[in-house]
Amino acid sequence: MExxxxxxxxDRVTKKQKLSSSKSQEVIEQLGQEIEQALSKLQxxxxxxSQPDHKLILTExxxxxxxxxxxxxxxxxxxxxxxxxxxxxxxxxxxxxxDISKAYRNVDFDSHTVDQIIANHFYLEGLFDLGDCFxxxxxxxxxxxxxxxxxxxxxxxxxMKSRNPEPALKWAATNSDKLKHNGSDLExxxxxxxxxxxxxxxxxxxxxxxxxxxxxPFASDHMAEIxxxxxxxxxxxxxxxxxxxxFLSPTHWDKLAEELNRQFCNIMGQxxxxxxxxxxAAGVQGLPTLxxxxxxxxxxxxxxxxxxxxxxxxxxxxxxxxxxxxVCPVSRDQSSEENPPMLLSCGHVLCKQSxxxxxxxxxxxxxxxxxxxxxxxxxxxxxxxx
Numbered sequence: 107m108e109x110x111x112x113x114x115x116x117d118r119v120t121k122k123q124k125l126s127s128s129k130s131q132e133v134i135e136q137l138g139q140e141i142e143q144a145l146s147k148l149q150x151x152x153x154x155x156s157q158p159d160h161k162l163i164l165t166e167x168x169x170x171x172x173x174x175x176x177x178x179x180x181x182x183x184x185x186x187x188x189x190x191x192x193x194x195x196x197x198x199x200x201x202x203x204x205d206i207s208k209a210y211r212n213v214d215f216d217s218h219t220v221d222q223i224i225a226n227h228f229y230l231e232g233l234f235d236l237g238d239c240f241x242x243x244x245x246x247x248x249x250x251x252x253x254x255x256x257x258x259x260x261x262x263x264x265x266m267k268s269r270n271p272e273p274a275l276k277w278a279a280t281n282s283d284k285l286k287h288n289g290s291d292l293e294x295x296x297x298x299x300x301x302x303x304x305x306x307x308x309x310x311x312x313x314x315x316x317x318x319x320x321x322x323p324f325a326s327d328h329m330a331e332i333x334x335x336x337x338x339x340x341x342x343x344x345x346x347x348x349x350x351x352x353f354l355s356p357t358h359w360d361k362l363a364e365e366l367n368r369q370f371c372n373i374m375g376q377x378x379x380x381x382x383x384x385x386x387a388a389g390v391q392g393l394p395t396l397x398x399x400x401x402x403x404x405x406x407x408x409x410x411x412x413x414x415x416x417x418x419x420x421x422x423x424x425x426x427x428x429x430x431x432x433v434c435p436v437s438r439d440q441s442s443e444e445n446p447p448m449l450l451s452c453g454h455v456l457c458k459q460s461x462x463x464x465x466x467x468x469x470x471x472x473x474x475x476x477x478x479x480x481x482x483x484x485x486x487x488x489x490x491x492x
Contacts, residue, residue, distance in 0.1 A: 209396035225249035227382040229256040310342040452480035
């Protein structure tokens with residue numbers, strides 16, 4: 107909402123600026139035309155009688171310029187622009203608090219763990235020189251252990267961008283059992299890409315030999331896929347006009363590189379997304395809410411940093427939701443091991459502590475569900491597991 111209001115204010119400034127510029131250009135053109143006409147008249151006057159005529163022409167020019175009144179015309183549009191320009195910085199100051207440290211909670215971080223996260227971020231992003239420099243300066247020796255596997259992954263991905271699947275195929279063959287355990291058919295997809303490349307560049311016979319050597323082991327579980335690839339042999343040299351032309355789409359290489367990245371990191375026990383990047387992105391989304399909370403609590407002379415739980419929800423996009431979270435609709439508390447979600451006999455869900463309060467800590471006393479007319483017994487409530 108705040109970003110929308112800022113954008114609207116910026117759009118108004120832009121509109122006023124364009125209007126002012128257009129008006130200024132229009133006035134300048136009017137002045138230029140009058141001056142050019144006056145110069146033309148001056149040049150056409152004979153020298154013998156030039157003095158009186160020159161004065162008359164200049165007097166007429168002065169009168170016309172006064173009629174145009176450039177300052178008056180520009181004053182209103184410039185005034186509107188100045189007002190818009192004055193409001194815009196105020197809107198920015200209102201929406202963006204420069205001192206974001208006020209939204210920071212005093213948490214004891216393990217600096218060694220933070221150093222590892224930063225080093226892993228550099229290695230995951232392929233910034234090996236920067237990662238090495240950081241490891242040396244921070245003396246995060248253990249973080250350097252991730253350099254070699256991330257370097258291997260980076261080399262494989264660079265080869266994939268060059269349409270060379272050989273390093274990826276070699277890695278997939280080495281980790282075939284782990285990929286199957288993860289339910290991934292990455293190895294088959296890599297062989298499919300290579301089969302199509304062989305068919306396009308080396309002909310039908312070599313493609314058939316490649317299929318017999320590398321695709322046969324997958325036939326029992328992926329027969330439909332293998333049959334499509336075998337049908338491609340009938341369209342050798344003209345696969346782009348065949349019903350199987352989608353196999354030539356360059357998006358297959360991009361998608362397969364992303365999947366390889368995920369599977370490689372999964373086998374390493376690492377996230378394919380940088381934890382540092384995800385944390386910062388989530389923090390940026392949650393920062394406006396935390397700043398508002400800080401301002402409200404300061405106005406009420408209350409200290410929010412000592413709270414075990416934030417009194418307001420911080421809504422993040424689905425990309426930052428990694429596990430199910432239940433918030434009790436009565437107490438607004440997030441469920442925990444000590445306060446798990448409970449399913450009532452009527453189908454509604456509350457946290458255990460809310461049920462205890464509603465039943466007045468009496469397991470045999472029925473209580474009314476706060477969301478429907480049903481009477482509920484504590485003994486019939488069942489814990490939910492997400």
